[in-house]
Amino acid sequence: MNLNDCYNFNDFRKLAKKNLPAPIFHYIDGGSDDETTLKRNTEAFLKCDLVPNILASVGEPDLSTSVFGEKIDLPVFLAPTAMQRLYHHEGDKASARAAEKFGTFYSMSTMATSSIEEIANISSGPKMFQLYIHKDQGLTDNLIDRCKNAGFKALCLTVDTVVAGNRERDHRWGFTTPPKLTMKSILSFMMHPIWSFNYLTHKKFELANVSHWTKKGSSIAKGVMEYINEQYDPAMSWKDAEYVIKKWEGPFALKGVMSVDDAKKAVEIGASAIILSNHGGRQLDGSRSPFDQLPAIADAVAGKLEIILDGGVRRGTHVLKALSLGATACSFGKGFLFALGAGGQKGVEAILQRMHDEIKRDMILLGCKSIKELSKSNIVFR
């Protein structure tokens, strides 16, 4: 199996599973507790159907939309995800280059394995930075200043990760960053010699944005979960979010908002967007799926800020359903990470191409010329 055999999410996932050592595959693939929310995130899209309009002389539909003050060519972008170098030795560079090629946002995690400056140098496409509030305020400030200097267009603050989710697959596989060889995982690394060779022969693994500040996660074999619980500030409040907005002075999103009350508060404190997300089902299991919650959120705050739907997006039709219900754009993490694991930059480009083709085809089939034409009238709930 290779990239040419990958027609959809499941194919990329399968190829990634083949390429990656098991602890790393399961770190991407897993959710928290019983993974009910992880599963629901995608299933939720099946609860409503698209109703096409015919003979609409669609011609060549326009897939572009505007988010964070930028026009993007595709209504879906790459969500910020940590430690991409574990999935492919080119890591963030591969995904940033692929996103630029398709004219959409690349997003960088605080826990990225390339630095803010490094990525700004290799990509002139639109970039968002994802921020965690660390207990050390100096580190938070430092990250914001560097993003400004490097020309990042948008900043998002993750608010659903005050404590690490219970990712039981990681307990079982002993997933740590950098990877630790346990008796159980050593076999899996040995069975993926290409990955292991690339990992060891390319630049040393580090959390490039925070490594000058803390040794955690780079020189010590710490679990990601321990990193989160030690470094992130669980006392984070609305004041902290306001502080970040003031300091950043640009397009800003709260990532991980789910309740209507919180969405309204986000408007009040001056956020320009919210990312409706449960962290890909990796935090609070049993929590509501973004797509299930979208209508209530859109009713309350659509028009007052941009709504990004993040979670469970696997298909162009999923994107179209979300946009029809009032989302400004969608983002996905697992969606492109498996592609990254499957084939580096080429892999990410391949899935973006598939996504592009699906959205375009499906808009034609729906009878919509532009994203703006999508509306609730395209949707019927079962």
Add this chain to the structure above:
Amino acid sequence: MNLKDCHNFKDFRKLAKKKLPSPIFHYIDGAADDEVTYARNTSAFDDVDLVPNVLRGVENVDLSTTIFGKKLDLPFYLAPTALQRLFHYEGERAVGKAAQKFNTMFGVSALATVSVEEISSMIDTPKMFQFYFHKDRGLNDSCLERAKAAKFDVMALTVDTITGGNRERDLRTGFTSPPKLTLASLFSFATKPMWGINYVTRGKFELPHLQDFVKEGTSTNSSIGNYFSTMLDQSMNWNDAEKLCSKWGGHFALKGIMSVEDAKKAVDIGCTGIMVSNHGGRQLDGSRSPFDQLAEIVDAVGDKLDVICEGGIHRGTHMLKALSLGAKACSGGRLYLYALAAAGQAGVERALGQYKAELERDMKLMGCKTIKDLSRKNLRFRR
């Protein structure tokens, strides 16, 4: 597989299955008829989603709750379950000590294999005695008196078990108390020698609350279904419950209430709590799950007595959902029984520690600092 590989309910169940002779495992694991209600008890939690609130400054979480006038450090307790020494030779001693360590309530069954006196001398956390209304009034009086003398805090009268449920797995495996070696079960007992050695060498099997009055279950083998059907008084009515309630004179609960009407009657006869429960799906198959029924019950009587949600709980998030709907606390049997079978006291402590860690983590992720912060605003039911 051993204890340190157990990260959740399912893992404990798997380890218990490995350790127990199959008739005993299936006695815990099984339920009535087609086990439809048993499955629904857990899947009911999936029909409602949690909606978290963010940026609430949640560095410290307080899980304590007060039921029956007693403050517990956790919003759940260990439901009374029968025959614990069959599951691990430490039996109720292990479970009681684990409850003490986490400062939560320990429910002791009338069919316990360790006496109320011994448990009371061993632990000082809140204790509940679970009572079956027997035909033998002398036995009934003796149970109440002994629990009172042993300073138990709560008396719970089980009202969903006037006859034994149709537990077909027990019919197949030939499970009886005490265990009887049949041809079918012999092989299973023989393949779990550790269980057998412990069962034979760690003190004689007893039902200390009953054996002075009845032979069944101790010196005469009896299936649990048969015991319930022949020993319990099926004419039990609201008058009997009311009399027991006033005779006990302290916190009194009815265990196994499902209808709103009955919940209201429980208030009328002076109960201070009810367990919304279908006996873990082990009695009337096809009956409603406690979580499905919870909102109606809370709406009707939630301000008049303590409503406990019992059944199907495998996760901290399940408890948060029940508490958000208005339950004062949760309880469960299998919740800790697999862990008991898996590793005795150490197993139960590990399980309780994991539930506690889940609750703390999930409260933080919900943006809630105390149990009181949970409300129906946190929930959305799926269409």
